[in-house]
Amino acid sequence: MVDVSCIIINFNTSKYTIDCIDSILKNSTKQLSIEIVVVDNASEINDFKNLKRHINDLNGQVRLVRSKQNIGFGAGNMLGVQYCEACKYYAFINNDTLQVSDNCLYELKSFMENHPDVAVCSPQMLDEDKNFRVTIDHFSSIQREILRRPLLEFLFPKTYLDRKKRYDTPTKVHYIQGSFMFIDAKDFNQIGGFDTNLFLYYEESDVCRRLLKEKKKYTYLIPELEYIHYKGASTSKNILIKIEQKLSLLYYIRKHYGWFQHKILLFYYIFRYFFTSIIKPKYWKLFFILLGGAPISKSLKQRQKINQLQSETI
Structure with missing residues (x-):
């Protein structure tokens, strides 16, 4: 061991x-x-x-x-x-x-x-x-x-x-x-x-x-x-990363605090990002995902392609 x-x-x-x-x-x-x-x-x-x-x-x-x-x-x-x-x-x-x-x-x-x-x-x-x-x-x-x-x-x-x-x-x-x-x-x-x-x-x-x-x-x-x-060296910052952060947070809240608190936070973010999107239009994408319930199925995880190269282990 x-x-x-x-x-x-x-x-x-x-x-x-x-x-x-x-x-x-x-x-x-x-x-x-x-x-x-x-x-x-x-x-x-x-x-x-x-x-x-x-x-x-x-x-x-x-x-x-x-x-x-x-x-x-x-x-x-x-x-x-x-x-x-x-x-x-x-x-x-x-x-x-x-x-x-x-x-x-x-x-x-x-x-x-x-x-x-x-x-x-x-x-x-x-x-x-x-x-x-x-x-x-x-x-x-x-x-x-x-x-x-x-x-x-x-x-x-x-x-x-x-x-x-x-x-x-x-x-x-x-x-x-x-x-x-x-x-x-x-x-x-x-x-x-x-x-x-x-x-x-x-x-x-x-x-x-x-x-x-x-x-x-x-x-x-x-x-x-x-x-x-070297914080952030391996993760670029963009709207997709911002969306991922909110999806993960809402999943975490639902997991540890239950349905009711999840809904409170979801409605808070819908309200907040509606007004944010008026000033910063790039946030409309996040707003509409929140409006749809912010399901974890919208995660970047679901968008990763499989590399056909053989997996290699050393």
């Missing part, structure tokens, strides 16, 4: 993935047994070949799995899980990240072993200039979406921690960003892992919430450990 199985997803950004792999290998101690599984989410063939060449040069230190279809964040990570050896912990790491702290994975493992009530933890995220970047967030809810985070943090500071504060000790939070999630493998497996109905957003919030609800285990930020995240 290995200590940590690291899972990385590549989608047309092999340069970031290669740097991420090298960063993990460079900053890992021999005290820790690790494996790295890279899932290529049906990238363009040249990007995949570039990644494959580098991994071949690592002489078996990294396993590469090529999906025939872009299956998204949650399903991509779950595909990676299927190729992992038996392990004590999973480290789900975005490909556009770099390890900063020496022996980061070993230190996270030590923290988890000393805190059996914790299921998920993460280092502090930094930007490419090593400046502070928000790493924690509050579980999504009608209150958060309508009243907004700053007001909730002001009114209920114990429940809604200040996301923009630089903490100096391990801190219990609602959830941490999905760019670096260190998770107890047994707990993760027992709740069924990531919800693969979610294509791009809210997977980390959903899994942390389920671990809290089903396993009574917590999520922690470990601020003395750090990593760099």
Whole structure:
């Protein structure tokens, strides 16, 4: 059994993935047994070949799995899980990240072993200039979406921690960003892992919430450990991504709060984006999807084509 199985997803950004792999290998101690599984989410063939060449040069230190279809964040990570050896912990790491702290994975493992009530933890995220970047967030809810985070943090500071504060000790939070999630493998497996109905957003919030609800285990930020995240490098911003975010959010609300609260939030967004669309016409597409009930069938997941090239595994 290995200590940590690291899972990385590549989608047309092999340069970031290669740097991420090298960063993990460079900053890992021999005290820790690790494996790295890279899932290529049906990238363009040249990007995949570039990644494959580098991994071949690592002489078996990294396993590469090529999906025939872009299956998204949650399903991509779950595909990676299927190729992992038996392990004590999973480290789900975005490909556009770099390890900063020496022996980061070993230190996270030590923290988890000393805190059996914790299921998920993460280092502090930094930007490419090593400046502070928000790493924690509050579980999504009608209150958060309508009243907004700053007001909730002001009114209920114990429940809604200040996301923009630089903490100096391990801190219990609602959830941490999905760019670096260190998770107890047994707990993760027992709740069924990531919800693969979610294509791009809210997977980390959903899994942390389920671990809290089903396993009574917590999520922690470990601020003395750090990593760099080139945020957004692997996801372009456009109206389709905005639509995907709202579809995922409404799915999440229905799943965790029920039909009534889902409808309240849906009607709020219909009202809000009607007026937004008058000023910014590109939002009419989102408005009409909301008006139709914002079904998850409108997700980008349903628009991914299957690559006829044979799936390749290294």
